[in-house]
Amino acid sequence: MNSPEKPSADGVRLSKVLAERGLASRREADEWIEAGWVRVNGVPAVLGQRVLPDVRIDIDPLAHKQQAQRVTVLLHKPMGYVSGQAEDGYEPASVLFTAANRWKEDNAPTQFHPGHQRGLAPAGRLDIDSTGLLVLTQDGRIAKILIGEDSRVEKEYLVRVQPMNPATVEPGQPMLPPQQMALLQQGLALDGKPLRPARVSWANEDQLRFVLREGRKRQIRRMCELVGLKVTGLKRVRIGSVVLGKLPAGQWRYLRPEERF
Incomplete structure (x- = not known):
């Protein structure tokens, strides 16, 4: 060679x-x-x-x-990786974008090339202790759709929670009283600014489903703290109409031509 x-x-x-x-x-x-x-x-x-x-x-x-073809990559970010630049000794999620980590079931027509790694940037973020769908793109138009000031694209999360003070939860009663659930849906503010209305519901007895149209720093964790809940697991499962689906943790696929956020 x-x-x-x-x-x-x-x-x-x-x-x-x-x-x-x-x-x-x-x-x-x-x-x-x-x-x-x-x-x-x-x-x-x-x-x-x-x-x-x-x-x-x-x-x-x-x-x-x-x-001429600016690629967009959908990555299932595991815990322990940061979304953007390396920080505090943690690697950026973009290091997982390699030929070896491409999902074997990816049926997009795009062929992997090392040139796709150039200029690939996260369109949105996931905290280091969160997992799920992370979008990496070379296309500024897609970045604007997802993270521009006027973006209204929905992001859906599954959030496992527990009471910050278990003693306050009566036996047989829901972990979150209806009035606190109503606050999560509409009525909270962070950093002095009101949050946009959110759709929040129970996915099961200890997991909430959040659908947001904004993405403030550590927003869901901070929202839960305001109503007495501690987040023990957070996974993003959908951005717009694009779902995480069966994409394994640590692997990625290309956004297909027919997919739109």
């Missing part, structure tokens, strides 16, 4: 040669080189590489197609 050539002090910068040959802009050229789509004399190119004017340059035929 050929190894990448070291940048040479001789010759012209490869990205400039590509631009002069009309193959790509300088910026595109650097992106293609970084994505592994450019080979010089059969050897993978490296950023900053200099070449002689008559060098043979081969470009992956997928380059133009993949460059």
